[in-house]
Amino acid sequence: MNLCNFPIHPEAGPQPRLPDIQGFQGEIVQVEKDCIDVTDKKFQIRDDLSGQSFSLASLESLGKSIQQVGLIRLPVLRLSSLHADDFQTCGKKYTVVAGFRRIQAITRILGQEKLWCKILPPAIEPWECAVLAVADNSMTSSLLPGEMIRSVGLLSQFYTHEQIADFSETLLGSSFHTSRIQELLAVARMENFWPALLDAGKITLRSAILIASWDKNTQRNWYDIFSRIKVSSSKQAQMLTAFSEILAREKMDAQLFFSHPDVTQIMELDTQDQGYKGEMFRQYLMTRRYPFLETEKARVKAHISELCLPKEIRLELPEHFESQEYGISLKFTSHAQLAQKTDQLVKLISHPAWEGILSRQG
């Protein structure tokens, strides 16, 4: 995430309240595309690196929409004169406050050289622009996790954590406590590719917050892993917890863990199926975290497969082998099927695999 334009100042925050966004009248003018500095992304909330929101397909779709119904919300620009040095260097005149994607769609897809924009008055302050940038995104649709991270990161340059928490419901669309703002900022401080991973749905905010509490190398390693796998949110939490507990149990350095041949072998599996790879890695973590339990599960599973149970008959094992109660459930659609499946089950009772299934360690 690009936060380098303004240093993050948790304590900074001279603005006690939100500016009145409605009050920004601005001037509507037609601007030449070359006068807009699209490389200055300090107010950008929506990611154009994730491959999702700014993909060519997404721009084409937006371009088509603009062509058909016109530009309903104008991009918002401010004069770059406040940054005279930048202006002289790049020759651009305007900084984008909101509407990065609209500008791209109009200029790249529709090929227009000029576009209508709203130009903010020169006296507008950066903190007012920040609020406007966030509001422009959050008022039209719910912020994606990565957009939320960027929004909080941007606001934190002008407001304290407490202030952001106070107006989070109004501006961000969700009510956050100060501690949550701090967690989001920890994610914002990670290297700039995490919001893209978040917006691509590859990682949950909860997982990102946990990863943000680890060192930079570990963050990079997990970024690399989550770029290659796809797992559900509950499994992500399970995996990250298992990882940190493995390090504690084995008194192991994180880098040593990631360089383990078993880990690298899974990550280099020659498959495009990220779900499969994710499951392989999850199983590896769980077996390493719970070696006895997972070995026992695998042993019993192997015996169950010997039974070749029809899909309508399901064997239920005691959870974690704590109780001694086993169960069998049977699905049927008719009396005849009930008789048939029951008969199959009776025949299975003498199968030698049961000894292995029901034998218990200890």
Next chain:
Amino acid sequence: MKFSRAFMDEDILQDEEVGFLLDKISCPVEIVSSSKMVYDAVNHANDPISEAKKILYITRNKGAVIRECPGTSFYSCCDYTILHTGTFCTMDCSYCILQAYFHPPVLQYFAGFQQISQALEEVFSQNKIFRVGTGEYTDSLIWEPISLSPRFLVETFARQSNCLLELKTKTINVKSLLTIDHNEKTVLSWSVNTPLVIREQERGTTTLSARLKTAKQCQEKGFQLAFHFDPLVIYPGCETEYEKVVDDIFAHVSPDHIVYISLGSFRFMPKLKGLIEKRFPDSVICYGEFITGLDNKMRYFKPLRIKLYQTLVNRIRAHSPQTLVYFCMEDQEVWEKCMGFFPGKPGELGSLLDKSAVLHCKLQSF
């Protein structure tokens, strides 16, 4: 025992019991009209649990003085009776459930011997054996250096014949008890663990060696004894170290003086994990191979529990086949695989323990 602050309810009578207590504590006592000030003092600290260990609150027990031990139907319970004389503890064990049990934890001393006497008279008058202990919500003997309570209880129980008093501790605070006529009705018991677990998980407690030397001293004064291997912590090499603890016990005390030995592996409410991680960042105790038990507490994967229990039971039996060993909160499979039997009927385990109590403490048999 040093406190940073001490509070006392305004309606507490300053009798001999309270006078002794006030004399022993080094800080001035703040008189309060309600518990709010005490709770505020604890809650406003950065680490309320640590703070609560330094703030004493002298108050009255406003609830039940005598309670049944809360067991669950899934695991066998020993039908213990709790005498509620105080809450929380000045020692700081990573695994201690009291950290999560009270909201917030407050180190309360319940003043009022008369209230305790009245409650006990009802128990003493029944035709039934009771095993009564004060070590459920606090350590029984952290109070001994500053309070007459342990001495009062030993003397009170000495005058009856159907109840055993168990004072369970990790301290060596027995000085005031050694000269009392206890009439063998008091069992002094120690929670024991390997030196490694004591060193790494039990802040502010005494060493195993000190506990066992004190047990020996108490035995010499005719007290009956008990030992609780609880919580058993599983780690590489733990079997050998726990066997050594068993050897150490029998090197110090005679099996004839041991009323019972209990075994219980580390189990915890899930919310305790976060507290341990926060308060004991170096501890890996909650990263064992835990599964969710039938009572929704986290427990070691059963085969691991069974293996350690078998090791301990065998070692104890090698020293003393007749010593009663029991499991705290375990199920039929564990009992049968480790002990060869299961006291599964209601009250059956309690009855076994009562028999040992009758035998060792010369209680009346019913």
